[in-house]
Amino acid sequence: MELYEAMRTTFACRDFTDDHLPDEVIYEMIENARFSPSGGNRQGNRVIIVRDMATRQRLSDLTVPVAKRYRAQMDAGESPWSAWIPTKLTPEQIEATSAPAMLTEPLIKSSVVLVVCVDLKVVAATDQYLDRVGVIGGASIYPFAWSLLLAARQNGFGGTITTLPIAHEPEIKTLLNIPEDHAVCAVMPFGRPVKQLTKLRRRPVEEIATRERFDGEMFTQS
Template sequence: MELSDALRTTGAIRDFTGEPVPDETLYRILDTARFAPSGGNRQGWRAIVVRDPRVRAALRDLYLVGWYDYLALGRAGLVAWAPITDREAETRALAEARPVAREGFAEQLHEVPALLVVLADQRALAAMDRDFDRYTFAGGASVYPFVWSVLLAAREFGLGGVITTMLIRSEPQVKALLGVPDEFAVAAVVALGHPVRQPSRLRRAAVEDFTTVDRFDGEQFAG
C-alpha cells in the first residue's frame, strides 16, 4: 500500500471479526511502531498487552464510566471535557449521565482481539507548556506519534483499530489494576483486530479550511 493511501484510509475501526491477532503479528506491529519520533529520542512510552479476561472486563467497566459521561455531554451539545467550555452546562449534563441500553464497542471492549494500554513516562516528556495557565498538551507529542504508528503498522497485516483516551478518566483505578508506577500516566488504549468492513477514503476538511498564510486571519493557503 502506498503511504498516501494508508494515511487517507486509516480510520477508526471499532467493529471486528472474531479472528484473533497472533502474538507474532502484534510484536511485528510494535516493532515497526517503535520508530516513531519522540522528544530527544527518549521513547517515553510503555505498552501493556492485556490478555487476562478478568483484567479486560475490569477495564471495560472502568471505560463505561467515562463513556456514559461522554454521551451525556454530547447530548447536551458539548465537546466532552474540552479545555474551554461551559463548565456549568457540563456539570448539569454529567448529573444526568446514565447507562445506555446498547451493545457497542464500549460494552464489548473486553472482547476485542488485541488490547493495548499505552503509558507515558512523565519523566521523559519535554512539555514546553508545563507551566502555562492553560491546558497542557505539548508532552503528548512524544507519545502519540507512537500510538498512531501502531495503527498505521497494523494496516500491513489487514488490521484496523482505534485509539481511545476514555480510560484516562479512570486513571488511578487503571494504574492500580495494571500495577503502573506513579511516574507513568495513562496515554491511550488501542484496540486492534480484523475489521468487519475494510476502511475506505475518509472525509476531512480541505486544506484551505485550516491553513492560512502569515497570520491566523491571513488569506487561505491554496496549492
C-alpha cells in the first residue's frame, strides 16, 4: 500500500468481523514494526500476544470504571482524563455513568489483543524533572504501536491503541506477569475491520502549524 494512503486511512478500528488474525500476520506486523525509532535506539519494546478470553475479559473489566469517567467527562463538556484540567465531576457522578460499549467490548470482540510494554530501565525521559505529566518516555514506544497499526492495515486488518485499562496498570501487571520495571503502554485489540474508513476527521495543517513561534504566522500551502 502507498505510504500516504496508509497514513491517512489507518483509523481506530473497534468493530471487527469474526475473521481470525493468524499468528503469521502478527509475526509479520511485529517483524516490521520493530524498525520503529526509540530514544538512543534502546528498543525497550515488548509485546504480549493475548488470545485467552478470560484474560481479555479481565482487561475489559478493568476498562469499565475508566470508561465511565471518560463518558461522564464527555457528557459534561470536559476533555476526558486531561493532563492539565482536573475534572469537576464527583466520584458519585462518575460511578452513576455507564461505560460505553465501544470502549470496553473491542478487547473481547477482536481477534486478538496485543499488550505493548516498555522497559523503563532503557527509556530516556528527559522531562522527568519538569513540573508536568511526563510525555517524552512515550515517544520511545508509541511509534512502535503506530507501526503495528500500519502493518495491520497493510494486511487488511485493523486495531486501536487503547490506554484506558492502563489506569489500572498494577492489576494488568499482575494479570500478565509484567515486571515492575516495565510500563504498560498500549492494550491493542486487532482484527478484520467490519468497515474500512477512508476519510478521517483531522484538523487542517493551518490549524496546527505556525512559523517560527507557537503564536507565529499560520503555515499555509505555498
